[in-house]
Amino acid sequence: MEKSSITVQRHILEQERKHQQATGDLTGLLWDLTLAAKVVSREVNRAGLADIFGATGEENESGDLVKRLDSIAQDTIYRAMDHGGHLCLMVSEESPDLIPIPAKYPKGKYLLLYDPLDGSSNIEANVSIGTIFSVHRRITGSGDGTLEDCLRKGSEQVAAGYFLYGSSTMIVYTTGQGVYGFTLDPSIGEFMLSHDRIVTPPQGKYYSINEGNAAGWDEPTRNYVQHLKQKDKATGRPYSLRYIGSLVADIHRTLVYGGIFLYPSDTSDPANPKPKLRLLYEVAPMSFLMEQAGGAAITGTQRVLDVQATSLHHKVPIVLGSKQDVATYERFCTESGTVPAGKKK
Numbered sequence: 035m036e037k038s039s040i041t042v043q044r045h046i047l048e049q050e051r052k053h054q055q056a057t058g059d060l061t062g063l064l065w066d067l068t069l070a071a072k073v074v075s076r077e078v079n080r081a082g083l084a085d086i087f088g089a090t091g092e093e094n095e096s097g098d099l100v101k102r103l104d105s106i107a108q109d110t111i112y113r114a115m116d117h118g119g120h121l122c123l124m125v126s127e128e129s130p131d132l133i134p135i136p137a138k139y140p141k142g143k144y145l146l147l148y149d150p151l152d153g154s155s156n157i158e159a160n161v162s163i164g165t166i167f168s169v170h171r172r173i174t175g176s177g178d179g180t181l182e183d184c185l186r187k188g189s190e191q192v193a194a195g196y197f198l199y200g201s202s203t204m205i206v207y208t209t210g211q212g213v214y215g216f217t218l219d220p221s222i223g224e225f226m227l228s229h230d231r232i233v234t235p236p237q238g239k240y241y242s243i244n245e246g247n248a249a250g251w252d253e254p255t256r257n258y259v260q261h262l263k264q265k266d267k268a269t270g271r272p273y274s275l276r277y278i279g280s281l282v283a284d285i286h287r288t289l290v291y292g293g294i295f296l297y298p299s300d301t302s303d304p305a306n307p308k309p310k311l312r313l314l315y316e317v318a319p320m321s322f323l324m325e326q327a328g329g330a331a332i333t334g335t336q337r338v339l340d341v342q343a344t345s346l347h348h349k350v351p352i353v354l355g356s357k358q359d360v361a362t363y364e365r366f367c368t369e370s371g372t373v374p375a376g377k378k379k
């Protein structure tokens with residue numbers, strides 16, 4: 035069948051059929067999520083016209099100012115996902131606590147962890163922003179999901195992906211069988227297969243980091259970035275810096291073109307390193323995607339997908355991208371002693 039005539043619904047169904055024990059629950063969950071994303075996409079695209087820019091005046095758990103579009107995205111996703119019977123609970127960047135499924139609706143075997151509208155500080159500048167999601171299978175028996183169901187390793191995810199609201203609206207997702215991208219065709223309101231198996235190049239030519247934070251970087255990061263600014267032996271030129279400050283946009287470019295994205299901890303106070311990005315609904319799903327696309331994702335001292343979450347809004351440093359680029363970063367970590375030589379990540 036023509037690639038461009040495969041909808042995301044058909045693709046999810048075909049992915050499900052590869053799992054013998056599949057019951058259609060994950061398929062239903064992902065379908066509901068794509069519907070929510072179409073509504074969010076419409077709201078993001080009309081924000082400037084409908085006067086829904088601006089802040090709500092609230093702050094979220096991570097201290098970020100909540101934009102009105104964040105709020106709209108949060109409500110839209112919640113209302114699309116609360117009644118399908120696929121979930122036992124939800125976790126959102128916009129909510130300090132677990133989000134239960136209303137008593138009137140059946141509980142399912144999955145949990146959804148999501149950032150409803152990441153990068154929203156860029157909305158007024160019309161920069162691409164996105165929704166990030168991660169799906170785990172519950173480990174508690176039945177009824178309402180619990181904190182125990184949420185505090186997991188990224189390696190246990192059953193699905194992960196993001197919606198990118200940019201020049202076009204896309205979904206990029208994986209269920210552990212590779213990474214696939216679909217572009218919304220507004221004329222029919224369907225996500226159509228546009229990236230049939232995204233594979234990240236083994237080495238790239240871009241690095242992506244907020245250079246404004248350089249004063250707080252640790253030694254491996256400082257040395258690594260300095261190394262990238264020298265002429266690369268293979269290409270005879272340094273890497274180029276590309277940093278948008280919108281995680282979904284920066285990661286999508288890294289996934290498709292290759293290279294490396296870094297958000298290391300602020301080590302201005304070496305005794306109290308401060309990471310920024312959240313493990314459960316930002317770093318772990320992006321790391322699952324990157325590994326599924328043939329890349330790598332580490333915190334600097336270990337593989338991201340091996341990190342055990344200890345709280346809902348647990349923050350970790352992240353270095354992810356092309357396998358060779360991440361391996362070079364790891365070498366700087368070993369040389370600086372932050373990671374003992376030969377330590378398995």
Ligand code: P6P
Pocket residue numbers: 152153154155244279280281282284
């Ligand atoms: P900084 C956006 O607020 C966000 O959470 C991510 O989308 C983005 O990668 C990061 O923060 C940008 O942070 O400190 O560079 O502005």
